[in-house]
Amino acid sequence: MSGEKEVRLRESEYSRIMQAARQVETQQSQARALEAQLQQTQRRIQEQQRAADLRQQVFNKTIGTLSEELQASTRGFQDRLARQQQEHARTAQRLEKDISQRLKNQQQQFSRSIGELDQRLAGQGEEFSRRAQQLDQTVEKQRQEYLGLIAEQANDVQKQFASIARQQRNAQEHAEQWLADTRSILDYMERHQRHQQHAPGALADLKNEFAISQRNIQDGHYEAAIAGGQALYGKALKLRAEIEFRQMEWETYYTEALIGVRAQLAALAVQESARWTFDSEEGSKELDAEIDYWSDGALTALKTRIEESLASLENASPPLSLDELKQRIQSNQTYQDELVAIITRAKEKLISSQLRALIALDLVNELANSGWQLDDATWQGEGADGKGFKNSYHLKLSDQGQNEMITLILPEETPQGQIENRVQFAYYPLDNNDSRFAANQTARLNDTLVRLGLTQERLQCVPGHERTIRGDASRRDFEKIRMTPPTPTRGKPQG
Numbered sequence: 431m432s433g434e435k436e437v438r439l440r441e442s443e444y445s446r447i448m449q450a451a452r453q454v455e456t457q458q459s460q461a462r463a464l465e466a467q468l469q470q471t472q473r474r475i476q477e478q479q480r481a482a483d484l485r486q487q488v489f490n491k492t493i494g495t496l497s498e499e500l501q502a503s504t505r506g507f508q509d510r511l512a513r514q515q516q517e518h519a520r521t522a523q524r525l526e527k528d529i530s531q532r533l534k535n536q537q538q539q540f541s542r543s544i545g546e547l548d549q550r551l552a553g554q555g556e557e558f559s560r561r562a563q564q565l566d567q568t569v570e571k572q573r574q575e576y577l578g579l580i581a582e583q584a585n586d587v588q589k590q591f592a593s594i595a596r597q598q599r600n601a602q603e604h605a606e607q608w609l610a611d612t613r614s615i616l617d618y619m620e621r622h623q624r625h626q627q628h629a630p631g632a633l634a635d636l637k638n639e640f641a642i643s644q645r646n647i648q649d650g651h652y653e654a655a656i657a658g659g660q661a662l663y664g665k666a667l668k669l670r671a672e673i674e675f676r677q678m679e680w681e682t683y684y685t686e687a688l689i690g691v692r693a694q695l696a697a698l699a700v701q702e703s704a705r706w707t708f709d710s711e712e713g714s715k716e717l718d719a720e721i722d723y724w725s726d727g728a729l730t731a732l733k734t735r736i737e738e739s740l741a742s743l744e745n746a747s748p749p750l751s752l753d754e755l756k757q758r759i760q761s762n763q764t765y766q767d768e769l770v771a772i773i774t775r776a777k778e779k780l781i782s783s784q785l786r787a788l789i790a791l792d793l794v795n796e797l798a799n800s801g802w803q804l805d806d807a808t809w810q811g812e813g814a815d816g817k818g819f820k821n822s823y824h825l826k827l828s829d830q831g832q833n834e835m836i837t838l839i840l841p842e843e844t845p846q847g848q849i850e851n852r853v854q855f856a857y858y859p860l861d862n863n864d865s866r867f868a869a870n871q872t873a874r875l876n877d878t879l880v881r882l883g884l885t886q887e888r889l890q891c892v893p894g895h896e897r898t899i900r901g902d903a904s905r906r907d908f909e910k911i912r913m914t915p916p917t918p919t920r921g922k923p924q925g
Contacts, residue, residue: 433898435872436825437879438842439789463699467692474688474744478681483558485622485674488513492618496611504667511671515678546674569679591630608659609643615666616640619673627749628676632669633826636662683755684743689763691740694769701773706780717780724820732768779820779841782849786823786839789851793837794825796878802827802835802905808907814910824911826893833867834858836905848889854892856901865899 486508493505529752616636619625625633631656639662707716722729743758750758794804806826809818822840829835836856841849855875859867872889879885895901904910 432891433858433896433901434854434856434873434892434895435890436852437867437885437887437889439839439851439853439884463696464693466688467696467838471486471685471692473683481845482515487517488622489670492614495614497607500611500663504734507671511674515674520805528552535660540904549892556575561755569682575762601656602647605643605647605652605655605659608656608663609647612640612643612659612663612666615663615670619666619670623670623673624677625669625673627751628673628680629669636666637670639665658779669708673795673845678751679757682883683752683759684750687755687762688740688743690734690759691743691765694762694765695733696731697766698736698769700727703767704773706777718786719776719780721773721776721814724779725772726820728772728775729769730771732765766793776848782841782851786841786851789839789853790825790837791821792882792884793878794827795829795851796882800874800878801829803829808908808912810911811913811915815914818912823907824908826906826908835871836901839904844872853879855889856892856905857904862900863900868899891906 489508490505493501493508496504522655535877572684618631619633641657643655643658643662646658688898701721704719704721705716706719739758739761762858790807804825804829808824810821810824812821820837820841825837825839827835827837837859838854840852840854842852855871857868857871861867876888879889
């Protein structure tokens, strides 16, 4: 008869508690954390707006350097462009407020029970898709408005060309004026716009055309220089407007990415220490949970990744591309899903640990009726990490005949990722040759486990102990067990 027995516990209570457990609302801390992060984002948005305003002021001054014939039409184009940018800025503010409210609503819903996890993840995925589609539609609307404005300006420029051509002017002077006006626009783009980020090589191409027109003047080909200068001026205005739109498009997605990653940091900060409440036979109970401890450091690892993402978002040189920003926005949804999974996993381990403690208490009370008394109890590794609650729980009991029994309640991860508890008994009879002790004790324990409703299965021999009379002596060394670092116990495939 084996000196060690084990059985997997039937834990309907585990499933019930997992379904019923709710995270205690922390709306004030959620709101504070989110507000602090959004304030950081707002400062960055304000910096972008100040930069846009400065570009507009500088361009207005640039217009003042143009020839009188072109100032009016170019200023009119700039005014229409500015009005459109202001409307887009108002749209961006509305989107930002919408994002903020959406994030607050998500945080308030974050603590719903585990039974709604799949539904919540699906709903968040749908919300994310709707948000991405709304963002794309907003930017597309902006693009169409810009294209219309650019086409309208191109027509105005052509009319201006015809008007200027009718005026009597020296051909050389005429050609040089076109190049001077074009140079003003090119210099502005080079100094004040992110042309290489948003239109790589485009400005260099225009500068090459500019050099050709200069050579035409030098060679006395004034009509060719005039034609080239007119075309180049129109291209320069168009490129400047396109770069301005692409900057605004980039900032729209950048803001979305920045708000998203900071919102994840806010959500993570609130979850670093969570409190769960669940109903038990003794009434409603609350449990504090250090999520990083119960997730084996997964929360810290996720926080590090999010902080690295934020740092690269804010400090990347050169700035991230539009495609990279869209990928970051997608990553923010992934971070949200990971956080939910980490908290859910931590919750499972916490409740499983609580059940081990409750099972131990039930066993001690029940075995006391059979003459067993508790001599010692410990969590594996509690001396190593100061807690040990994630690990197996060990009980040392003895009876009046000086026989000893070690009871272990240890967690097992199933192939489906759930946590089950298994109980093992190791026998240490006073008489090393008493083979009947194990058989008798096993029979009594089988009845005890059934009576407590812990399992309907019968105790089986622990592998490697099929023919032993006494259990492994190392199980009795509780000081060593207290200092032994935890080793995750993986479940065996269910056949």
